[in-house]
Amino acid sequence: MKTLLIAECREGKFLDTNYELFGFADKLGATSAMVLVGRQDDLPAFAGKLYLADAAKFGEYNPDLHKKLILATVDQEKPDYIVFGHTSYGWDLAPRVAAALKAPQLSEVVGVADGGFELPSCNMKMRRTVKPQGTPVLLTLQGGAFPVLKPGGTPQVVPLETAGEPGVNFLGYEPAVAKDVNLSKAEIIVSAGRGIGKPENVPAIAALAKALGGELGASRPVVDGGWVDHAHQVGTTGQTVSPKLYIACGISGAIQHLAGMKKSGFIVAINKDKDAPIGEVADVLVVADVMQFVPALTAKLGK
Amino acid sequence: MKILVCIKQVPDMESRFKPDSAGVWYSDTDLAFRMNEYDEYAVEQAVQLKEQLGGEPEVVVLSVGPDRVVEALKKALAMGCDRAVQVQDPAAHLKDPWQIASAIAAYAKGENFNLIFTGLQSQDRGSAQVGVTLAEILGIASVTTIVGFEYADGSVTVRRELEGGLKARVQLKTPALVTCQLGLNVPRYPTLPNIMKAKKKEILTLPVGELLHEEARSVTASFYAPPKKSGGIVLEGDVAVQVDQLLDILRDKTTVLR
Numbered sequence: 001m002k003t004l005l006i007a008e009c010r011e012g013k014f015l016d017t018n019y020e021l022f023g024f025a026d027k028l029g030a031t032s033a034m035v036l037v038g039r040q041d042d043l044p045a046f047a048g049k050l051y052l053a054d055a056a057k058f059g060e061y062n063p064d065l066h067k068k069l070i071l072a073t074v075d076q077e078k079p080d081y082i083v084f085g086h087t088s089y090g091w092d093l094a095p096r097v098a099a100a101l102k103a104p105q106l107s108e109v110v111g112v113a114d115g116g117f118e119l120p121s122c123n124m125k126m127r128r129t130v131k132p133q134g135t136p137v138l139l140t141l142q143g144g145a146f147p148v149l150k151p152g153g154t155p156q157v158v159p160l161e162t163a164g165e166p167g168v169n170f171l172g173y174e175p176a177v178a179k180d181v182n183l184s185k186a187e188i189i190v191s192a193g194r195g196i197g198k199p200e201n202v203p204a205i206a207a208l209a210k211a212l213g214g215e216l217g218a219s220r221p222v223v224d225g226g227w228v229d230h231a232h233q234v235g236t237t238g239q240t241v242s243p244k245l246y247i248a249c250g251i252s253g254a255i256q257h258l259a260g261m262k263k264s265g266f267i268v269a270i271n272k273d274k275d276a277p278i279g280e281v282a283d284v285l286v287v288a289d290v291m292q293f294v295p296a297l298t299a300k301l302g303k
Numbered sequence: 304m305k306i307l308v309c310i311k312q313v314p315d316m317e318s319r320f321k322p323d324s325a326g327v328w329y330s331d332t333d334l335a336f337r338m339n340e341y342d343e344y345a346v347e348q349a350v351q352l353k354e355q356l357g358g359e360p361e362v363v364v365l366s367v368g369p370d371r372v373v374e375a376l377k378k379a380l381a382m383g384c385d386r387a388v389q390v391q392d393p394a395a396h397l398k399d400p401w402q403i404a405s406a407i408a409a410y411a412k413g414e415n416f417n418l419i420f421t422g423l424q425s426q427d428r429g430s431a432q433v434g435v436t437l438a439e440i441l442g443i444a445s446v447t448t449i450v451g452f453e454y455a456d457g458s459v460t461v462r463r464e465l466e467g468g469l470k471a472r473v474q475l476k477t478p479a480l481v482t483c484q485l486g487l488n489v490p491r492y493p494t495l496p497n498i499m500k501a502k503k504k505e506i507l508t509l510p511v512g513e514l515l516h517e518e519a520r521s522v523t524a525s526f527y528a529p530p531k532k533s534g535g536i537v538l539e540g541d542v543a544v545q546v547d548q549l550l551d552i553l554r555d556k557t558t559v560l561r
Contacts, residue, residue, distance in 0.1 A: 010465070010469075011469075061463070061471055061473065063445075064444075087466060088447070088448050088463065088464065088465045088466060091424075091431040091432075091447060091448075092435065092446075092447040092448070094432075095400075095431075095432045095435035095436045095439065096435060096439055098401075098432075098436070099435075099436050099439035099440065100439070102520075103520065104399070104401070104520035104521045105400070105401075105430075105432055105520075105521075106521060107400075107429065107430040107431055107432060108429060108430075108431075113524075115524070116524055119429075120429065120529075121427055121428055121429060121526070122314070122316060122320050122329065122426070122427050123316040123426055123427075124529075125316070125320060125528070125529075126320050126329070126526060126527065126528055126529070127526070127527055127528070127529045128327075128523050128524075128525065128526050128527075129523070129524045129525045129527075130521050130522065130523050130524065131521065131522050131523075131524050132520065132521050133518070133519060133520050133521060133522060134520060167444035167445075167475065168444050168445075168446055168473050168474065168475040169473065169474040169475065170471060170472075170473055171460070171471075171472035171473060171474055172471070172472055173465075173469055173470070173471055173472075174462065174469070174470040174471070174472060175469070187559055188559055212559070212560075220485065220486075221485070223486075224485050224486035230468075236466050236467070237464060237465075237466060237467065237468060238468060239468075244557060244558065244559050245553070245557055245559045252316070252317070265557065266553075266556060266557045268549065268553075273317050274537070274539075275319060276317075279531070279535060279537075280529070280531070282535050283535055283536065283556070284535065284536045284537075284538060284549060284552055285535055285536070285537045285538070286538045286545055286549060287537060287538065287539045288538075288539075288542055288545055289542075292542050293542050293545060293546070296542050296543065296546050297546050297549065297550075300546050300547075300550065301550075
């Protein structure tokens, strides 16, 4: 079995998360070749074949040309699986390659199942086993679902070229907004999620954080809604944290949030939905109305 | 200018999901359905663009699914879309993303839309494939995961959300398709007068059999709840008791309580 792993380069760097693709290939017991639109001076620790295109020439986000580069490689390698991370790069690019190859794509793979793959559904509350029809099969892997594996060695580089006009014009990156809140050093974080109900309830969550001597965190929906500033956001598009104690208040546990906090030392979740996916990572799940429980807990701490 | 918005109707994600009799998707009974959250941002952006251009563009909203999806279409009409298309398919849940995109493309091909808005993904299936695949079939440019949108003179400039708070600015020429991320805008609530006005707007029904001639490229074999992580303590019952229980646990298992 043969996998073609599609690596991602961001701001000139080979991303460490690319090593999860090797972890997946290892789980399949497959041989691997890798495609990288990146830099000659930042190559993966991998002794196999590396198809390398120059990011200075083809850009870090240029889906039409990256698609062509991958298709040229598929032609040579004839892989069984073409594997991406389920990231802003992978979910953007994989369907383009799948459409060109008339091949099946399975998104956000979390596991390997008999004759197919496990995919999450319904906001991580449920799973599906899906069987692809035909080959090759394109897969995007959920971040953290497969172990990081650094094979080691120096790759055998095969230069990769293509020609053509890009369909979109990458203008540049906008740096992340400077964070005046550094959650990564906090020992205790108390985070507010949509389950708190309304913006007027944020101070009650902040009061618990203060009573514990911790910082206020937030999930994406309350930041998008303007209830809490983005500097407090925990998750893949916010900050990744690992405090000694993490208290999730009314947070259902979308994968993007879990990825940002699941390495916390001790996790308490307060949620009225006993089946919420946050329960999968929580050491203690308090099944309660968050706006009844949190003020009661804060009051008790004050005594 | 002609704009298409593709939306999906999904269950409330706080629901309890049970497998259907075939064991390949959720059972529809006892579920409350609503517009997919990502698609609300798509509808809002399309309506904002119509307003920016003095009301000139025609905004068509489309959904694939059984007759209940008409409720989601009506909401989009009340938010300001001009007319709606239901691609009628009682078995839409058995279609894969390739088939859904193919059915929409078969409709969109003859309509020559200048811009297509979709959500980044659906909340229930989450493949994030249908938008990009639709653009590829139609042969138009596309960008995913937008959190900022500007339009001027046939040119679209978007901000793409990447991981870790980084954003990318990307420009593309129409015809184009964009997939909308949460937080792109603030979706409006339909007002009562607009709900009344929407009742007069056209909803066209097209049977999926007239549009779809493609086989599935992937098939769901089973649908099930993930195994629960063992070891987690669940506290239920009276709040005052729960507070005491939690404090006992925290004193016992952590070192952070002073």
